[in-house]
Amino acid sequence: MITVFVADAAVCGGVARGPTAVLAVDGAIVRVDDPADVLADPRAAGAAVVRWPNKAIVPGTVNAHNHSFQSLLRGIGDDLPFLVWREKALYRYSPRLDADGMATAALFAFGEMLLHGVTTVCDFYYLNAGGNDHAAATIEAARRLGMRIVLARCFYDWDGAPASYREPVPTAVANFEALHRRYHDRDRHLVSVHPAPHSQHGATPAMIEAGAGCARDAGVPWHIHLAEEQYQVAQSLERFGQRPLPAVAGLDVDLGRMIAVHGCWFDEGERALLAERGGRLAYCPGSNMFLGDGITDIVDLHQRKVPIGLGTDGGCSNNRVSVLDEMRTAALLQKVARTDGQAIAAEDVLAMGTTGGGAVLELPVGDVAVGMRCDLVAVDLDDLSLLPAQALVKNLVYALSPRAITDVVVDGEVVVADRQLTRVPQAEIALRVRTLTRDWRRDPEA
Numbered sequence: 001m002i003t004v005f006v007a008d009a010a011v012c013g014g015v016a017r018g019p020t021a022v023l024a025v026d027g028a029i030v031r032v033d034d035p036a037d038v039l040a041d042p043r044a045a046g047a048a049v050v051r052w053p054n055k056a057i058v059p060g061t062v063n064a065h066n067h068s069f070q071s072l073l074r075g076i077g078d079d080l081p082f083l084v085w086r087e088k089a090l091y092r093y094s095p096r097l098d099a100d101g102m103a104t105a106a107l108f109a110f111g112e113m114l115l116h117g118v119t120t121v122c123d124f125y126y127l128n129a130g131g132n133d134h135a136a137a138t139i140e141a142a143r144r145l146g147m148r149i150v151l152a153r154c155f156y157d158w159d160g161a162p163a164s165y166r167e168p169v170p171t172a173v174a175n176f177e178a179l180h181r182r183y184h185d186r187d188r189h190l191v192s193v194h195p196a197p198h199s200q201h202g203a204t205p206a207m208i209e210a211g212a213g214c215a216r217d218a219g220v221p222w223h224i225h226l227a228e229e230q231y232q233v234a235q236s237l238e239r240f241g242q243r244p245l246p247a248v249a250g251l252d253v254d255l256g257r258m259i260a261v262h263g264c265w266f267d268e269g270e271r272a273l274l275a276e277r278g279g280r281l282a283y284c285p286g287s288n289m290f291l292g293d294g295i296t297d298i299v300d301l302h303q304r305k306v307p308i309g310l311g312t313d314g315g316c317s318n319n320r321v322s323v324l325d326e327m328r329t330a331a332l333l334q335k336v337a338r339t340d341g342q343a344i345a346a347e348d349v350l351a352m353g354t355t356g357g358g359a360v361l362e363l364p365v366g367d368v369a370v371g372m373r374c375d376l377v378a379v380d381l382d383d384l385s386l387l388p389a390q391a392l393v394k395n396l397v398y399a400l401s402p403r404a405i406t407d408v409v410v411d412g413e414v415v416v417a418d419r420q421l422t423r424v425p426q427a428e429i430a431l432r433v434r435t436l437t438r439d440w441r442r443d444p445e446a
């Protein structure tokens with residue numbers, strides 16, 4: 001399939017430019033240039049032409065950390081202490097979900113993300129019920145919507161969690177390998193499968209090593225929640241005699257392919273260690289603020305050249321699903337943490353939510369450039385939130401209303417047109433969510 005996308009402006013390599021056309025062949029960007037030149041390119045012969053007058057093409061955003069099922073719990077346990085929320089909302093409702101419920105959750109979470117300009121989502125998935133049916137239903141939902149997905153399959157063996165979260169080490173390994181074999185797509189990168197030992201509290205050292213070992217064998221990165229809340233540092237010191245990152249680094253794992261999620265309580269030594277060993281970070285500022293977790297020192301990690309992607313985290317700890325919103329949140333939080341309005345710039349956080357996410361997940365996405373997959377977002381230059389138009393990059397990060405997002409392309413295919421999903425009726429998603437959560441309530445005793 002050959003398509004040319006034409007717009008009045010674009011953001012390429014983090015920089016705004018004027019009228020631009022993007023030539024996509026079989027989902028890959030092969031040329032980005034002035035419209036007349038692209039349309040005259042022999043490779044564009046017979047192409048479908050999608051014209052976006054008064055719009056700008058910006059890169060599709062990358063959500064480096066999410067838990068799709070948590071969108072179903074949105075609002076049900078808000079403003080509670082974390083452990084109460086976990087007991088009264090998460091552990092109460094999540095075991096009720098079957099594969100069809102997981103598909104509903106994924107259509108809901110991913111559909112809403114697409115409408116907010118997210119084109120790649122990494123779903124850190126721990127409701128596996130000892131098998132792969134739930135993860136498969138989640139991947140199929142992303143496929144149905146036309147979204148790019150990384151399924152980070154969880155490795156979990158902490159006996160404080162519901163039984164449906166847990167597996168013995170050999171089962172987790174076998175299930176990961178089967179899921180990876182079935183879905184991992186090295187050609188168009190529409191589906192990736194990574195291992196994800198849950199955390200120091202959710203996975204034993206043997207489980208963490210097994211997850212990292214699977215990553216080594218499969219040639220993919222691995223994910224782990226680390227130092228999200230302050231008590232986790234104390235717990236690590238007590239159980240392992242070391243802070244979180246050194247404790248994990250002391251295992252038989254490759255930090256060079258590790259994606260640490262959160263890292264709010266990494267101290268200077270841990271930040272230096274992460275940089276030294278080539279580790280990466282999935283940063284979720286909205287969730288960290290919502291839960292009162294703490295503030296990761298992103299300014300320092302950025303200076304140390306640690307690759308950073310942005311994540312929304314689950315839909316009930318944020319409670320938004322927009323990476324463009326995370327960019328703004330990330331910048332504001334870092335500025336206030338340092339009481340320095342120059343601590344970080346719009347350009348830096350825009351890169352984190354696009355190319356940074358691509359680098360962290362090892363995917364050719366996040367820029368409107370030759371060699372990238374064709375994941376694009378069109379924004380309305382007449383929307384008042386994007387004016388004055390000459391400050392497009394700053395306005396995209398700090399001022400954008402989601403209303404300005406009109407069209408979304410994944411792998412060369414239009415999956416949102418004129419603010420509507422093209423593949424799945426939004427009314428179907430709304431009905432499924434209403435039906436499934438009809439009896440879900442906030443616990444009055446919580």
Ligand SMILES: [Zn+2]
Pocket residue numbers: 065066067124225261313314
């Ligand atoms: Zn998480």
